[in-house]
Amino acid sequence: MYIEIDFNSDEAIYIQLRNQIIYGIATSKIQEGDNLPSVRELADIIGINMHTVNKAYTILKQEGYVKLDRRRGAVIAIDLNKLQAIEDMKDALRVVLAKAICKNINCEEAHKIINEVFDEFERG
Amino acid sequence: MYIEIDFNSDEAIYIQLRNQIIYGIATSKIQEGDNLPSVRELADIIGINMHTVNKAYTILKQEGYVKLDRRRGAVIAIDLNKLQAIEDMKDALRVVLAKAICKNINCEEAHKIINEVFDEFERG
DNA sequence: ATATCTGTTATATCTATAGTATAACAGTAT
DNA sequence: ATACTGTTATACTATAGATATAACAGATAT
Numbered sequence: 001m002y003i004e005i006d007f008n009s010d011e012a013i014y015i016q017l018r019n020q021i022i023y024g025i026a027t028s029k030i031q032e033g034d035n036l037p038s039v040r041e042l043a044d045i046i047g048i049n050m051h052t053v054n055k056a057y058t059i060l061k062q063e064g065y066v067k068l069d070r071r072r073g074a075v076i077a078i079d080l081n082k083l084q085a086i087e088d089m090k091d092a093l094r095v096v097l098a099k100a101i102c103k104n105i106n107c108e109e110a111h112k113i114i115n116e117v118f119d120e121f122e123r124g
Numbered sequence: 125m126y127i128e129i130d131f132n133s134d135e136a137i138y139i140q141l142r143n144q145i146i147y148g149i150a151t152s153k154i155q156e157g158d159n160l161p162s163v164r165e166l167a168d169i170i171g172i173n174m175h176t177v178n179k180a181y182t183i184l185k186q187e188g189y190v191k192l193d194r195r196r197g198a199v200i201a202i203d204l205n206k207l208q209a210i211e212d213m214k215d216a217l218r219v220v221l222a223k224a225i226c227k228n229i230n231c232e233e234a235h236k237i238i239n240e241v242f243d244e245f246e247r248g
Numbered sequence: 249a250t251a252t253c254t255g256t257t258a259t260a261t262c263t264a265t266a267g268t269a270t271a272a273c274a275g276t277a278t
Numbered sequence: 279a280t281a282c283t284g285t286t287a288t289a290c291t292a293t294a295g296a297t298a299t300a301a302c303a304g305a306t307a308t
Binding site: 019022023025026035052059064065066078080081082085086088089092093094095096097098099100101102103105107109110111114115116117120121 | 143146147149150176177186189202204205206209210212214216217218219221222223224225226227228229231233234235237238239240241242244246
């Protein structure tokens, strides 16, 4: 699994790292039960500090994507609180769709875009 | 038009302010040609600094929602670069939909949620 | 002309967050 | 014992967010 970090991005490294791992799960590059590299190992690979990786892992745990184990490290374990996930998704979509409406993107076009992005993930 | 700022939020005030104005446009509470309060006036109403409002206005200008005029202040003026808007939307949706896929939300369910949020905006 | 309203720019200051650097601790495995 | 996990603590630097004054330039009404 490739992790790409843009050090010139205005997005925090630990946020980019979190997103990359979520992409990995969404595209089935990593699956339930797989374990991620240890915080020290991944920090070494990417070339960042251990604590930055730990921060990403801690957030992934809080958001229900991994479980942290002293023995095995970080293991992919999706917490399927679907109602919560739907609420979170709605919150995120409010800003996205408000922008879309302002830019004259209608409901049909939004659906089309959704399908395109879904296809991207299914292809991997 | 009501502006609600959560001072305990981890989201920056100028980002919240930008979003609220975008909501206002999306729900037709403010329209093309309307002008926003002056930076000093709005800062006074909300109880924040002038520069924070100015930062929000400057971003809204960069993103193509308002034009800034020395005479009239900030005026709603949508820059309809639709191709750009669609690309921006896709970028935003990648993270949102990756999360959704991880949480077992499928394409149909995503469409349903999109419709619900669209309805929210149409009602105002 | 004067006063007053715009956005704009320039400082300076404070605070919180991001990221790094060491170090140590507590489990767990070999 | 040794070596690996996550975890916690502390300290430091750099950057971003927010505030506080102040001043400038254009526009406008009186």
